[in-house]
Amino acid sequence: MTKTVPKELLPVLNKPLIDYIIEELIEAEVNQIGIVTSSKKPLIKEYLTSLTQPHTLLSKYPSVDLQFIYQETPNGLGNAILEAKEFVDNSPFIVCLPDDLVFHHISAVKQLQNKYKSLQHSLVGVVPVPTDKTSNYGIVKPHNRLEEVSFTAEYFVEKPIPENAPSNLAVIGRYLFTSEVMDLLDKYSGLVPDDDLLTKAKNELAQESSVSALRISGTRIDAGSALGITQAAIHELSRQPEEWGQINSFLSLSLIHISEPTRRYAISYAVICLKK
Numbered sequence: 001m002t003k004t005v006p007k008e009l010l011p012v013l014n015k016p017l018i019d020y021i022i023e024e025l026i027e028a029e030v031n032q033i034g035i036v037t038s039s040k041k042p043l044i045k046e047y048l049t050s051l052t053q054p055h056t057l058l059s060k061y062p063s064v065d066l067q068f069i070y071q072e073t074p075n076g077l078g079n080a081i082l083e084a085k086e087f088v089d090n091s092p093f094i095v096c097l098p099d100d101l102v103f104h105h106i107s108a109v110k111q112l113q114n115k116y117k118s119l120q121h122s123l124v125g126v127v128p129v130p131t132d133k134t135s136n137y138g139i140v141k142p143h144n145r146l147e148e149v150s151f152t153a154e155y156f157v158e159k160p161i162p163e164n165a166p167s168n169l170a171v172i173g174r175y176l177f178t179s180e181v182m183d184l185l186d187k188y189s190g191l192v193p194d195d196d197l198l199t200k201a202k203n204e205l206a207q208e209s210s211v212s213a214l215r216i217s218g219t220r221i222d223a224g225s226a227l228g229i230t231q232a233a234i235h236e237l238s239r240q241p242e243e244w245g246q247i248n249s250f251l252s253l254s255l256i257h258i259s260e261p262t263r264r265y266a267i268s269y270a271v272i273c274l275k276k
């Protein structure tokens with residue numbers, strides 16, 4: 001399905017994934033939003049800007065400046081961020097990856113912003129992951145004590161096998177970067193493999209103790225998979241008491257049905273009578 005409909009437009013309950021991210025930014029008063037995308041995904045722009053849909057987010061928030069920045073070759077996250085260099089114009093900026101959803105009364109973006117007020121340097125959001133999953137993420141080696149909520153990063157390793165992972169703290173798709181990162185991405189773009197570019201920049205910041213990791217509080221869901229989209233929808237439903245009651249009774253009925261393995265005579269035939 002995602003060959004036709006971009007995964008950012010897949011619905012999580014009653015709105016697409018991309019809306020959750022944009023709302024998280026708008027609630028955190030981030031009003032200049034650049035979407036780095038490919039021209040092969042025109043539906044995203046169409047959905048977000050369509051004037052024929054008065055319910056679009058942008059019509060709800062007219063002060064938001066939404067711009068589309070095109071990355072024509074899929075050459076990694078570092079280069080995608082670099083495409084937005086002119087857009088962010090030497091200011092500190094947030095990076096969000098829509099594959100990661102975080103549910104918490106203080107959004108992940110706000111948590112980063114709050115920490116930035118005291119630190120004034122780049123921050124990456126991290127969460128603990130099972131040790132056998134480290135090869136899906138960038139993993140941070142903390143400088144000081146691992147238990148702390150935030151700590152300066154000694155270095156980052158991109159997608160290490162469990163044996164080589166310096167911790168179980170994985171970088172998720174929420175970052176707050178200073179413009180220094182753009183300069184480093186610019187400096188190393190084309191000189192290191194595309195997939196290592198952002199890690200190279202983060203590691204150079206780490207050498208100057210200019211990047212910290214912040215443990216993000218909340219329920220973090222990998223919305224890049226069908227399972228994650230379902231989990232996110234269930235999480236959203238659980239916040240709506242009326243619907244949640246209905247889902248609960250539906251689930252308990254289904255479970256009773258499923259757990260009836262001893263039923264002898266399975267019914268495999270049906271007749272459908274079509275009316276004239």
Ligand code: G1P
Nearest residue numbers: 077097136137138170171172173
């Ligand atoms: C990217 C980053 C990785 C990070 C992940 C978070 O990987 O390269 O460091 O942990 O996002 O979602 P990707 O998922 O794009 O392969």
